[in-house]
Amino acid sequence: MTKKILLAEDDYDDQEFFYNVLTARTDAAILHAVENGEEVIQFLNDTTTLPDVIILDQNMPKQNGLQTLCLLKGNDRYAHIPVVIYSTYTNELLEAQCSSLGALMTAVKPVDKKGYNDMIDQILAGISSFSTH
Known part of the structure; x- marks a missing residue:
């Protein structure tokens, strides 16, 4: 079954990279892409088709990945959706914050x-183990 991804990424080149890679795959596809955390919440409020996973860029305008993660995990409708925070860099503090807020994983931008x-591949494997807990 194809997993639906909601991507929050303000860099169009990175969005394009995701689209290009996922076009060649059958196990995952972009459900929708937005530019910031506020748009993530707006999309989720407006849609009837929820994503299987949400990928958030940490460094976005208006509302960053951690702020968005807090809102998602605090909302009963979205709290069950696995969330990945990715960024051009990561460190122990960011990883600890993401983990404590309920993120599935953190990743460095490829x-x-x-x-x-x-x-x-890591995200899809993580979704499988996330849904069994």
């Missing part, structure tokens, strides 16, 4: 097609 495919 720089090539193989990196994106590897990250998506």
Whole structure:
């Protein structure tokens, strides 16, 4: 079954990379892409088709990944959806914050097609284990 991804990414090149990589896959597809955390919440409020996973860029305008994660996990309708925070860098503090707020995982933004495919593989494997807990 194809997993539906809601992507929050303010960099169009990174959005395009996701689309290009996922076009070649059958196990995951972009349900919708937005530019910031506020748009994530707006999309979720307006849709009847919830994503299987939400991927949030940490560094977005208006509302960053952690702020959005807090809102998602505090809402009964969305709290069950696995969330991944990804960024150009990560550190122990960010990873600890994400984990304590209920993120499925944190990831460093890939720089090539193989990196994106590897990250998506990790996310899909994480979704499987997340849903069994």
